Amino acid sequence: xxxxxxxxxxxxxxxxxxxxxxxxxxxxxxxxxxxxxxxxxxxxxxxxxxxxxxxxxxxxxxxxxxxxxxxxxxxxxxxxxxxxxxxxxxxxxxxxxxxxxxxxxxxxxxxxxxxxxxxxxxxxxxxxxxxxxxxxxxxxxxxxxxxxxxxxxxxxxxxxxxxxxxxxxxxxxxxxxxxxxxxxxxxxxxxxxxxxxxxxxxxxxxxxxxxxxxxxxxxxxxxxxxxxxxxxxxxxxxxxxxxxxxxxxxxxxxxxxxxxxxxxxxxxxxxxxxxxxxxxxxxxxxxxxxxxxxxxxxxxxxxxxxxxxxxxxxxxxxxxxxxxxxxxxxxxxxxxxxxxxxxxxxxxxxxxxx
Numbered sequence: 629x630x631x632x633x634x635x636x637x638x639x640x641x642x643x644x645x646x647x648x649x650x651x652x653x654x655x656x657x658x659x660x661x662x663x664x665x666x667x668x669x670x671x672x673x674x675x676x677x678x679x680x681x682x683x684x685x686x687x688x689x690x691x692x693x694x695x696x697x698x699x700x701x702x703x704x705x706x707x708x709x710x711x712x713x714x715x716x717x718x719x720x721x722x723x724x725x726x727x728x729x730x731x732x733x734x735x736x737x738x739x740x741x742x743x744x745x746x747x748x749x750x751x752x753x754x755x756x757x758x759x760x761x762x763x764x765x766x767x768x769x770x771x772x773x774x775x776x777x778x779x780x781x782x783x784x785x786x787x788x789x790x791x792x793x794x795x796x797x798x799x800x801x802x803x804x805x806x807x808x809x810x811x812x813x814x815x816x817x818x819x820x821x822x823x824x825x826x827x828x829x830x831x832x833x834x835x836x837x838x839x840x841x842x843x844x845x846x847x848x849x850x851x852x853x854x855x856x857x858x859x860x861x862x863x864x865x866x867x868x869x870x871x872x873x874x875x876x877x878x879x880x881x882x883x884x885x886x887x888x889x890x891x892x893x894x895x896x897x898x899x900x901x902x903x904x905x906x907x908x909x910x911x912x913x914x915x916x917x918x919x920x921x922x923x924x925x926x927x928x929x930x931x932x933x934x935x936x937x938x939x940x941x942x943x944x945x946x947x948x949x950x951x952x953x954x955x956x957x958x959x960x961x962x963x964x965x966x967x968x969x970x971x972x973x974x975x976x977x978x979x980x981x982x
Contacts, residue, residue: 633659634971635696636962637720639711640703641665641676641685644789645725648955649700654679656959659966666692666703696720697971700958716752721971723754723961725954727841730755730849737852740960741902742769747964752973754961759953760784760842760867761849763926764878766952767945770900771893772854772861776885778939779862782846783879786830787872787917790949791817799823799871822871830867842867875917876949883940890931893941897928902952907931915946923948924956 636653640646646665653663654677665676667685675682686692688703688711699715701708702725712722712729729735736746737755742765747754757765764782771777788795795817802812802823815821819829830842837844846865854861870877888896898905906915907929915927926947934940947953965971 633661634698634966635662635664636660636698636700637664637666637693637696639666639688639699639701639707641683642667642671642674643702644793644950645702645954645958646700647676648950649702649725649958650676650678650683652951652955652959653700653962656963658959658962664696668703690714693718693720698962698965699723700962701725702954702958712753716973719973721750721752721754721965721973723756723958723965725756725958727758727845729753730757730845731852737849738957738961738964739765739769739853740957740964741766741900743853743855744964747961747968747970750965750970750974754965756954756958756961757849757853758842758845759790759876759947759949760786760865760878761846761853762953762957763876763945763947763949764846764880765850765853766902766926766947767897767900767928767943768880768882769854770896770903771882771884771888774896775888777854777861777882778885779864779883780850781864781881783866783868784830784842784846785868785870785872785877785879786842787870787874787876787949788817788822789874790830790876790953791869795822796873799873803871818869822869824871826871827869828866830869839865840867872917874921874948874950875919876947876953877915877917878945880943880945881934881940882943883937885939887939888941890933890941893931893943897931902926903928905929905931915944917946920946920948922951924952926952 665685666688669687672687674685699722705726705728708726708728805812843865847863904925914929930944
């Protein structure tokens with residue numbers, strides 16, 4: 629760790645995203661003089677990897693939060709709702725990976741390749757978008773800048789790692805049982821068995837709403853990040869859980885304001901930051917969840933004209949939901965705050981509304 633760097637903590641360090649954040653801080657050489665992993669009382673003492681060293685997780689408490697410059701939080705909405713403002717009051721800038729702060733008007737929602745300038749408006753908290761929104765907009769934002777977007781229709785195929793370790797264990801146990809001619813354990817994390825199944829529900833349905841909370845997130849977050857109203861860019865989402873451990877896939881239909889050919893789209897995306905074009909379907913070359921695992925780039929392929937509309941393109945987008953979809957972007961936000969001298973709590977930050 630750098631002797632003259634920041635004092636950084638990771639809240640939720642024993643989770644899949646939190647643990648990846650700790651690893652990435654080391655791998656990307658973030659200037660930290662100390663990295664402290666926080667977790668629940670139950671998981672206190674657990675070790676997490678930081679480069680070649682092991683860090684011991686501490687329990688989160690009022691006494692323990694003083695003196696940090698930067699907080700990367702991924703411990704769930706309830707934890708974030710309580711502790712993010714307390715960290716800000718103690719003088720730290722918080723990069724939050726939960727859904728709690730994303731749609732607050734005074735909290736920037738940032739994808740580093742899409743709207744990096746938004747970090748300048750932070751009042752102590754910067755929000756990390758939903759993984760599904762993230763990989764879609766890393767790909768679509770260059771199109772929006774070049775020719776404008778009128779409408780997006782997206783269907784997601786989301787892995788169980790997006791729910792957490794218990795969901796991964798549930799898929800593994802059910803799959804093992806069924807492959808060995810045994811009765812699968814009953815579902816505990818999901819409403820139905822996930823092994824050898826497809827669930828057209830990611831997260832929950834609120835009373836009176838036919839769309840899940842995940843689908844609503846995608847629609848609202850897309851407009852906030854692009855800085856557009858509901859009438860400017862229309863968005864429709866269907867989010868599906870599939871029996872895959874890692875890597876999220878999306879089928880996206882995008883209607884542009886100006887004509888854009890598939891060939892020009894490929895050229896445009898080939899030069900875009902954070903995007904890799906993988907598009908030779910006749911040779912069996914297209915983005916795969918297995919190929920995206922462990923990568924920070926978003927993969928895009930199957931770029932083709934929608935035969936029903938002259939200004940619509942279809943494409944297939946794949947990303948690692950734990951890396952660019954969560955942990956990598958959080959660390960990139962931290963890097964952006966550092967590069968722009970914004971690791972400081974501005975005056976009046978205490979007015980951030982919980």
